[in-house]
Amino acid sequence: MAALRVFLPFAICLLLGHQTFAQNDAPCQKSKWNNAFNTFKYRHILNKLPNSLQKEKWNELIKKDNNCSRTRQSFLGLDMLDKVKAVCTKEGGKIYEKNMCISNQIFTFYTVIIQEVTCKILKVCWVMAALRVFLPLAICLLLGHQTFAQNDAPCQKSKRNNEFNTFEERHISDELPSADDLNKWKEYIKNKGNCKRPIQSFLLRKDLDKVKAVCRDAGKKMYNNNLCISNQPFTFFTVTSEIGTCNIWSVSKENKSLILGCNTLADECLPVHFERNPQNRGPHKCAESCQAP
The missing domain is CATH 3.10.130.10 (Ribonuclease A-like domain)
Incomplete structure (x- = not known):
């Protein structure tokens, strides 16, 4: 399977794989887990991202961090962490589904699809999309280069x-x-x-x-x-x-x-x-x- 480079000007979803987290009924309620943010940071924020879609480089990184059990993972660079955190304050909006918020701006991140146990990289996507923060099971919208005239409200x-x-x-x-x-x-x-x-x-x-x-x-x-x-x-x-x-x-x-x-x-x-x-x-x-x- 070839690596994909995907552009999503108005996409919503971020591929985080199957994960559990402390899901409240609304954003910014008191967390049920003291280490929830640290877990998010460990899973999705890297000091240095491989500047490549080459599967070999990502395979080395995933194995090093022992993340082979998570078949879908997404990563942002450490330089984006403050902007990611701001999605939960002034740079994001509620989407009225539990404690989830969506970023006002587009983020660039990598999504990696992995074969469980073997850690074989099946696909690497370079994505531009709005972020949904804290997803229990999210899906990477690989819609290709698609644009539409997005208004502020329906009709x-x-x-x-x-x-x-x-x-x-x-x-x-x-x-x-x-x-x-x-x-x-x-x-x-x-x-x-x-x-x-x-x-x-x-x-x-x-x-x-x-x-x-x-x-x-x-x-x-x-x-x-x-x-x-x-x-x-x-x-x-x-x-x-x-x-x-x-x-x-x-x-x-x-x-x-x-x-x-x-x-x-x-x-x-x-x-x-x-x-x-x-x-x-x-x-x-x-x-x-x-x-x-």
Whole structure:
């Protein structure tokens, strides 16, 4: 598997692997563990980062620190520590999910995927993304180089006239292969010309009207820029593939709430961005409908 260089201008998630931590109901409550910050620092802050995507250099580092039991790990340099800490104060915002906050600015970090026990490095990603701080099980959003017009709230006027068309082209299909037919998925993604996007999600066209309705009364605001989340779960496919070759790594059939970026085009609030939902979040019971003023 080749190393990936990934750019996420508006991505949300940081790949921290499966870890446990003292999770409070809201940010900045008193910690239940005295060593929680030290553990975070030990796991994710390095005095000197390998300035490389070469797996050999990362393999040496991971083995040295005896971190082979954690299959997904992310690292930032020590020079970024003060900025990371500031995410929990003035440089971050609540995302109304337990004690998590998200950074206001983009961070650069490395994410490493490791084979358990052997410590073999399977993949190294160089990522630019907003940080979510303190995640129990986070997912690296390898969406490739994807941009969309991000407004401060849902249903504001779109900055691009073709946003919905781009969304429809990327995520809506008349028919889709079965989850276990990787060869047909490879052919499908090649035909769409999407080999540059390593993680992609697809819905059937028969659900398009329901998908569009998420940006109106069938979805709730997430109070995170222009994102809305559907009231009901949808069934869709998520495909991970190798950049350039389109070799398929995995296909999963998911059933969960959709998180969509919603902007107004020609007086209609429409989906313009598909945001992954790795933690299977649902709408907050007190949130307003997506199109509420």
